[in-house]
Amino acid sequence: MNQRSKIAVVGYGVEGQAMLDYLVKNNFSNITVCDYNVTLKKKMPDGVSVRLGEHYLEGLEDFDVVFRSPGVNSAKPEFAKARMAGTVVTSSTQYFLEQVPCTVIGVTGTKGKGTTSTLIYEILKAHFRGGRKSVFLGGNIGNSPIEFLDKLKRSSVVVLEMSCFQLGDLQKSPKIAVILNTTTDHLDYYPDRGAYMQAKELILNHQDRDDLAVLNADYPYVKYYKPLVKGGVKLVSVKGRRVEDGVQVKDGTIYYVTDGKEEKIMPVSKIALVGSHNLENVGPAIVVAKEFGVTAKAIAKVVAKFKGLPHRIEFVGRKKGVAYYNDSFSTNPMTSVAAIDSFDEPTFLIAGGSDKGLKYGVWAKRAVLKSSLKG
Structure with missing residues (x-):
């Protein structure tokens, strides 16, 4: 893709707007915004064309590159037709992962993504306070990572909340991939549970041997995802299962475990989050934090103050x-x-x-x- 490529941004929601802003800022000059809505809330920059209404997906094969927004179903036949014609159909998430110069932590799951991503971000931000590393939070939590792509350095760390819709068509995986609980959801979008599970597995599919997957040992799905892991894997159990590498909860205490050796992190009673299910969010955050050398004391301090996000209990x-x-x-x-x-x-x-x-x-x-x- 170059500045003269013919580009379509399909879907003009949060990610579509961020992608357009990025393209305009970086002097891409042949852009069309395609959206089902016949009126757009945000005024188009000069030189940007629009294709609106019921037939907004027609003619995608005429573009060099199509950026599909998460809210537009990737299974629509117009995308397949475009691919067959040689058009590159991608997304802002895929583009970000291709361009990013630093470590990316991706978090997905049916629920808990936002809480876990934000907790990881808060722990790492506190750990690297003073400018040693800059830490960024983005993705499904509200702001597209494309917005801060130009600010990233090799030393930066990015935490991404990744919905199943953002994982669709992904050809590159984050270096650290966290999969939380995976229960049936979005069957108004996917034909069955299997298709939904396959969408989640894309966070693992393109990892390397040096990458890490964090999985929840308490859910049956771990048997489905674990064989897909190409690199290291660490498990989380909050229901008393023995973990050799990862996090386990035993007798009301959270432990980080390395090669079977336990390190006490904190009592469960000190967690500020409401609900025992939030242990499933705290556990992966601890695993990721330890990957960056955060001490047990520093982790416990942040977790004890973190009360969660709006609209989640x-x-x-x-x-x-x-x-x-x-x-x-x-x-x-x-x-x-x-x-x-x-x-x-x-x-x-x-x-x-x-x-x-x-x-x-x-x-x-x-x-x-x-x-x-x-x-």
Whole structure:
């Protein structure tokens, strides 16, 4: 791709806008924005063409390069047609991984990606405070890494939250790949659970022998992903399983384990995050932090203060003795179950949303058992 290449940016959401800004800033001059919406909130830079409305995907084969945004389904036949015509169909995530000069930590999973990514970022930022290394956070958490690509040095570290949509068509993997819980989701997008799992595995597929995968030993999926690992692998267990390399929780204490030798990190009771399921997010963050030489004391200090992100079991206030929590980021039955299980007190659950093609039986039984349901 060069400055005169004919480029299409397909999808003008957060990533599409960031990709366009990057291309314009770097003097690419033949750009077309393609989007289903007939009106765009942001004004186009001078010289940028638009293709809007129902037929926005027509003619993609006429471009040299197509940048597909995560929200546009990669299985659409127009992309296959473009590839057959010789068009390079890629994404801003793929382009970033091709160009980035430094270590990238990628985090994916059904839920917990944002919490884990942010916790890793906070630990490393505290560790490298003083300018030894610059640490960046981006991806599905809200800002495209393309926005800071030009600021990166070889000594920098990037933490990326990576959704299944950003992993689609990926031909390069991050040096450290973290896969959290993988339960069924997005069946309004994928034909079945197998296709969803295959999308997640792309974070591992292009790693090398010197790279690292971090997996959760408590989930059956580890048997599916572990054989795909080409480099090192470290496991996390919060349910008492013995781990030779990684993190395990035993008798209310978190340990980092190397070749079977345990190093105490902190008591579980000192974690600020609400909900026992958040141990599954803390564990991988500890593994990654230790890869960068962070001490147990420094890790524990950050984890003890980290209260999480907005809309994830977020305490919003107390009135007349009733505590109110916002967990609107739980858009999946099993993550909602995890939130319900976080409280021992009598609980009222207010729930709603759209159908994603998932099964709600377990969620319904748990909601009735542990709470009074409103919806």
